[in-house]
Amino acid sequence: KAGVTQTPRYLIKTRGQQVTLSCSPISGHRSVSWYQQTPGQGLQFLFEYFSETQRNKGNFPGRFSGRQFSNSRSEMNVSTLELGDSALYLCASSLGTGTPSAETQYFGPGTRLLVL
Amino acid sequence: GIQVEQSPPDLILQEGANSTLRCNFSDSVNNLQWFHQNPWGQLINLFYIPSGTKQNGRLSATTVATERYSLLYISSSQTTDSGVYFCAVERGYNFNKFYFGSGTKLNVKP
Numbered sequence: 627k628a629g630v631t632q633t634p635r636y637l638i639k640t641r642g643q644q645v646t647l648s649c650s651p652i653s654g655h656r657s658v659s660w661y662q663q664t665p666g667q668g669l670q671f672l673f674e675y676f677s678e679t680q681r682n683k684g685n686f687p688g689r690f691s692g693r694q695f696s697n698s699r700s701e702m703n704v705s706t707l708e709l710g711d712s713a714l715y716l717c718a719s720s721l722g723t724g725t726p727s728a729e730t731q732y733f734g735p736g737t738r739l740l741v742l
Numbered sequence: 743g744i745q746v747e748q749s750p751p752d753l754i755l756q757e758g759a760n761s762t763l764r765c766n767f768s769d770s771v772n773n774l775q776w777f778h779q780n781p782w783g784q785l786i787n788l789f790y791i792p793s794g795t796k797q798n799g800r801l802s803a804t805t806v807a808t809e810r811y812s813l814l815y816i817s818s819s820q821t822t823d824s825g826v827y828f829c830a831v832e833r834g835y836n837f838n839k840f841y842f843g844s845g846t847k848l849n850v851k852p
Contacts, residue, residue: 659838663783669828669842682837714783724835726773726792731830731840733777733785 627653630719630734637739644705647737649717651698657722658700659731660692663714672715675700676722704739712741744769744833748843755819755850763814763846765829773832774805775840776814780825788814788827819850 631650639645651658660672671684675694692702698719704711715738718731745768755761767774776788789796793807800819805812816823826847830840 657838659840661842668844669830671839671841674838676837682839684839716783716785718785718838720838722838726832726835727790729773729832729835729838730787730790731775731777731838732787736783738783 630717630732632715632717632734632737634737635735637737638742639707639739640742641707641709643707644703645707645739646701646703647715647717647739649700649702649719649734651700651717651719652732655719655721655732656698657720657729658694658698659718659720660700660702661716661718662686663716663736664712669716672702707741709741712739714738744771744831744841746829746831746841746843748827748829748846750846751844753846753848755848757819757821757850757852759819759850760815760817761819761848763816763827763848765812765814765843767810767812767829767831767841769833770807770810771831771833772835773840774812775830776803776812777828777830778823778825779828779845785828816848819848821850821852824848824850 659674673683694700716736721728789803795804826845830842
C-alpha cells in the first residue's frame with residue numbers, strides 16, 4: 627500500500643505570495659491532518675479534514691486554509707506569505723473512524739517552504 | 743491544550759547502548775503515539791500506546807496513564823536510530839488534534 631504523499635517537496639516563495647500544498651492520504655484513509663513544524667514552535671496542529679469537512683482547527687490565522695476533495699486528497703493554502711511561515715508542512719492520514727486505535731497517524735515526507 | 747514534556751532534550755549514545763526516553767503529559771489522554779523523525783524530516787509511527795506496554799523488536803514503550811507519563815526504551819542502539827523522537831497525545835477524541843512534545847534528539851555514534 628502506498629504511503630502518504632505530499633507535493634511539492636520543496637518551495638521557495640517571496641513575502642506576499644500565496645502557496646498551495648497537496649497531500650494524498652493512504653488509500654482508504656479519510657482523515658487528513660496538517661501540521662506546521664518550525665525550530666521555535668515545534669509541531670503544531672493546523673487543521674483536520676474528514677469527508678470534505680473541516681472538523682478541527684488549531685490556532686493559526688485565517689491566512690491558513692485548507693480543503694479536502696471527494697477522493698480524500700487534501701490541499702492547504704497560505705495566502706499573503708510572511709517570513710515566519712517558513713517551515714516544514716506535514717500532513718498525516720488515518721482512518722478517521724474515531725476509534726483511538728484506528729487513528730494511528732501516518733505522515734507524509736513533508737513540504738519544506740522557504741519564504742524570502 | 744495539553745502540555746507535553748519530553749526528556750532528555752538531547753542524548754548521545756555509543757552504538758550498542760540502551761536508552762530510555764520520557765514523555766510527561768498534563769491531562770488524561772485517550773491516544774498517545776510515539777514517532778521517530780529521521781534526518782530528512784519523515785515522521786514514522788512507532789507505537790500507539792495510550793496505556794500498557796508494547797514491544798517491537800529493539801523498541802518497547804510503556805504508558806502509565808494514571809501517572810501521566812510514557813517511556814520509550816531503545817535497546818542495543820544502532821546508528822540508524824539517530825533522529826528525533828516525539829510523543830504526541832490527544833485528549834478525548836478531538837478529531838486527531840494531537841499535541842506534540844518538543845522531542846528528544848538522539849545521536850548514536852559508531
